[in-house]
Amino acid sequence: MGLELFLDLVSQPSRAVYISAKKNGIPLELRTVDLVKGQHKSKEFLQINSLGKLPTLKDGDFILTESSAILIYLSCKYQTPDHWYPSDLQARARVHEYLGWHADCIRGTFGIPLWVQVLGPLIGVQVPEEKVERNRTAMDQALQWLEDKFLGDRPFLAGQQVTLADLMALEELMQPVALGYELFEGRPRLAAWRGRVEAFLGAELCQEAHSIILSILEQAAKKTLPTPSPEAYQAMLLRIARIP
Amino acid sequence: MGLELFLDLVSQPSRAVYIFAKKNGIPLELRTVDLVKGQHKSKEFLQINSLGKLPTLKDGDFILTESSAILIYLSCKYQTPDHWYPSDLQARARVHEYLGWHADCIRGTFGIPLWVQVPEEKVERNRTAMDQALQWLEDKFLGDRPFLAGQQVTLADLMALEELMQPVALGYELFEGRPRLAAWRGRVEAFLGAELCQEAHSIILSILEQAAKKTLPTPSPEAYQAMLLRIARIP
Numbered sequence: 017m018g019l020e021l022f023l024d025l026v027s028q029p030s031r032a033v034y035i036s037a038k039k040n041g042i043p044l045e046l047r048t049v050d051l052v053k054g055q056h057k058s059k060e061f062l063q064i065n066s067l068g069k070l071p072t073l074k075d076g077d078f079i080l081t082e083s084s085a086i087l088i089y090l091s092c093k094y095q096t097p098d099h100w101y102p103s104d105l106q107a108r109a110r111v112h113e114y115l116g117w118h119a120d121c122i123r124g125t126f127g128i129p130l131w132v133q134v135l136g137p138l139i140g141v142q143v144p145e146e147k148v149e150r151n152r153t154a155m156d157q158a159l160q161w162l163e164d165k166f167l168g169d170r171p172f173l174a175g176q177q178v179t180l181a182d183l184m185a186l187e188e189l190m191q192p193v194a195l196g197y198e199l200f201e202g203r204p205r206l207a208a209w210r211g212r213v214e215a216f217l218g219a220e221l222c223q224e225a226h227s228i229i230l231s232i233l234e235q236a237a238k239k240t241l242p243t244p245s246p247e248a249y250q251a252m253l254l255r256i257a258r259i260p
Numbered sequence: 261m262g263l264e265l266f267l268d269l270v271s272q273p274s275r276a277v278y279i280f281a282k283k284n285g286i287p288l289e290l291r292t293v294d295l296v297k298g299q300h301k302s303k304e305f306l307q308i309n310s311l312g313k314l315p316t317l318k319d320g321d322f323i324l325t326e327s328s329a330i331l332i333y334l335s336c337k338y339q340t341p342d343h344w345y346p347s348d349l350q351a352r353a354r355v356h357e358y359l360g361w362h363a364d365c366i367r368g369t370f371g372i373p374l375w376v377q378v379p380e381e382k383v384e385r386n387r388t389a390m391d392q393a394l395q396w397l398e399d400k401f402l403g404d405r406p407f408l409a410g411q412q413v414t415l416a417d418l419m420a421l422e423e424l425m426q427p428v429a430l431g432y433e434l435f436e437g438r439p440r441l442a443a444w445r446g447r448v449e450a451f452l453g454a455e456l457c458q459e460a461h462s463i464i465l466s467i468l469e470q471a472a473k474k475t476l477p478t479p480s481p482e483a484y485q486a487m488l489l490r491i492a493r494i495p
Contacts, residue, residue, distance in 0.1 A: 067400055078350055086353075089350075092352075106322055109322075109329050113324055113325055115329075117311070117326055119367075258389075
């Protein structure tokens with residue numbers, strides 16, 4: 017058994033790892049764990065990752081969680097092209113710097129529209145409008161910082177070439193985009209950056225990675241989304257309560 | 261001019277970098293930027309770091325933000341003992357794994373008690389979030405190991421300790437009833453040394469007293485806005 021990756025392409029960090037592995041030809045057995053159904057909180061999966069989160073990498077007995085850790089581990093283990101995670105001290109520091117800020121200002125913020133529009137309603141919970149507004153403001157502010165501080169007049173977020181930072185960012189931004197938010201409208205520099213990253217990855221890979229999230233609204237409308245399990249239901253309530 | 265570190269020991273990530281640098285004898289010019297006063301939102305500081313956050317490292321023209329990035333940069337540049345940020349692939353992955361989870365479940369959670377005048381409902385939610393995070397910390401990251409990401413102290417232990425000190429300084433007895441975590445804390449502090457811990461923790465440990473005596477500075481208008489925004493982000 018080679019490397020196994022437990023993931024769900026509904027999830028932003030899962031997509032980042034998926035894309036990185038595919039682009040770099042890293043041999044992975046993909047194991048889909050259905051987040052909406054709540055399979056990540058099942059007894060079986062909790063045996064693999066007691067935190068019940070995705071993505072999770074299994075390399076023999078070595079089980080690794082956290083997308084940033086997985087991305088870095090795979091880059092080093094498979095010696096992917098240097099630009100992804102540069103060996104130069106300062107260039108690498110820029111990737112870590114982005115990942116640190118991303119965890120604070122992007123992660124947890126850009127996923128909220130999915131909770132508001134699809135996952136909350138799926139379990140009969142409506143997120144108060146006040147919180148929806150606060151989230152819109154938080155996204156606007158984050159995009160401004162992303163454009164000004166990290167992109168600036170550079171082609172990519174952490175340097176002159178694509179790095180892990182660009183993957184993580186793109187996949188988070190795709191979440192509200194899939195929900196109909198026009199994040200790139202009126203942000204030509206960011207739109208151009210997106211174009212460059214997607215061109216680098218290739219249309220086919222992007223399509224593969226994004227097709228599930230891009231169809232989520234349709235699935236919700238047609239009522240073809242699965243019913244969350246009782247364990248998932250609890251976790252979902254907790255997550256919604258954490259929305260500021 | 262050598263390395264400059266802009267920091268405030270009131271802040272958890274500032275302390276983690278401070279402790280690491282001191283423990284490893286890394287030559288740094290320390291520049292205190294008073295968070296409560298709001299100096300991090302002053303025009304002068306925003307010139308150095310446009311995000312107005314601490315800690316910030318200045319290495320000549322190279323300016324670096326984000327404590328995890330700074331810790332990793334310093335450990336590599338100054339070739340600190342391997343255990344801090346092990347060169348072994350899987351051991352290093354454990355540090356990255358902790359830092360990723362820390363950013364999600366510890367950072368932003370353990371700092372909240374310092375932000376007073378928050379609705380009781382939110383205070384309760386925060387207590388619950390801290391309890392849950394401490395359980396995960398004990399079970400998933402510590403387990404029966406001496407430290408969070410391996411057999412020796414790593415950057416992960418520093419980051420975690422400094423976050424946990426925040427509510428401890430506010431009177432939360434996080435380590436009560438958690439003997440494994442208390443033992444871990446003892447091991448980390450023993451490794452760092454009592455003097456260094458005292459240096460790093462004295463400011464946050466005196467914060468309640470300063471508040472009571474009304475000797476805390478008044479936040480500037482720019483800081484006030486930033487504080488309101490931060491408070492609004494409390495779930």
